[in-house]
Amino acid sequence: MIRLFNTYSRELEEFAPLNPPEVSMYTCGPTVYSHAHIGNFRAYIFEDLLQRHLESSGFNVHRVMNLTDVDDKTIRGAREAGVSLGEFTAPFKRAFFEDLETLRIKRADDFPAATDPQYISRMIAMISQLMAHGFAYQAEDKSIYFRIKVFPEYGKLAHLNLDELRPSGRVRSDEYEKENIGDFALWKAWDEADGDVSWDSPWGRGRPGWHIECSAMATALLGEQIDIHCGGVDNIFPHHEAEIAQTEGVTGKKFVRYWLHCAHLLVDGQKMSKSLGNFYTLRDVIGRGYTGREVRYALLRVHYRAPLNFTFEGMDEARQALTRIDEWLARLHECCATPPLARENESQPARFRNFFDALDDDLNISGALGFLFESIRETNRALDAKQLSADEARTWLESWRRVNQVLVLEESSAATLSPEIEILARQREQARASKDFRRSDELRNELNARGYDVRDTKDGQKITRRGNAQP
């Protein structure tokens, strides 16, 4: 039984999709005005973990992630770059997909973009219905706003008392045209700053508000009711609140059954911000010599509802922990390669049950990893004592494959050594054969300096590439 914390109820709830084993899942994606930062990816990795765990539990997940390719920032960026909106966002979309690949995040089934004509027309259709039902109105500035006072549920997800809302500095001064300060834009009338970015609508030229795109794309691709909707905690209000109001205003049905929100990533204990100089894109971290799977581990290992403090010390810890897994797998593979010594036990005990049980409990990844590392120590102990049979090793590896389908942390391939490294390795073998330890140690230092670990075993030296090794 999988239990998930639903933001709506603020309680752990047993997960039961509407039409099992199908699960519909909508995840708020990036705004493609720059490279996504590691805080964004923390959320996407959490969603990836959720999807993969659900799939490993027998569900078929249909996941949608939207790309916001029209908003104030993309329009401004395009104007400043002197290119069309599409030309401006295209490279960031491409980069985003590359980053997903780097982090081994499973691609969603659909990545709808807000500017896709079919979704623009769907947004317009939804807004028309909201207008017809009295949920929306056109203000003096020609923009269309959602009238929150006719939707009593508004504020329930965030548990906000709307009468007590404090105007913050982010309220635009020109919004006095709205009936209520909390009313949000469904359709923004064109203004000069928008340049040539506009679409025709029954209310005049303009562009969609941010919130409506998710309502339109989610219902288009997943239906009027979806099982899971994820995002960062900062999306709870107003974005997800607005999505509920718009969608339910149109359909009259409960929009989302489980709302899951990921806590923020902090950097050095503070919110990431460009002015503090602690703002990192994935590319920045990769540029410091870390691999995608190291970043994946670092962002994955903390429970999604707890704040995660990103540090490079944490990256090094991730590297070490992964090396431990790599070494363990290498030993198991080696153990399999040896012929069976005795009659093998035919029973294949299920391993890692506790790992999956922990994930069932609202994705308790820390607990799950704890069980994984306990298993690693136990098997290593048995390997040291030569008490692990080849068959048992195979069972562990098979069980690991299931675990790795969720974690996706296995080293992708045993990278072949470059000719240069190969030569150093051979020279060192020769030095050792002639007991020239001085030369042997020099060569080891040389290999270490190039990012390779050298170990001498009874079967000869073993050379492994560290995460930060130069290819």
Add this chain to the structure above:
RNA sequence: GGCGGGGUAGCCAAGUGGUAAGGUCGCGGUCUGCAAAACCGCUAUUCGCGGGUUCGAUUCCCGCCCCCGCCUCCA
């Protein structure tokens, strides 16, 4: 001010009404030509603070402190 999420060893982090998983770092040991890896041992009498309930609380209740976030388009 309102609404959330956190405060557990140097760092990261599980967890339970019955006496603290795991990772990482550090130290000692086994192994090794020396290392490395692996294993063994050590490293929180204590879980933000103060009360209360209880035979017993880190875990439940009350109050307080600190950190982070949201409060109208930031994952």
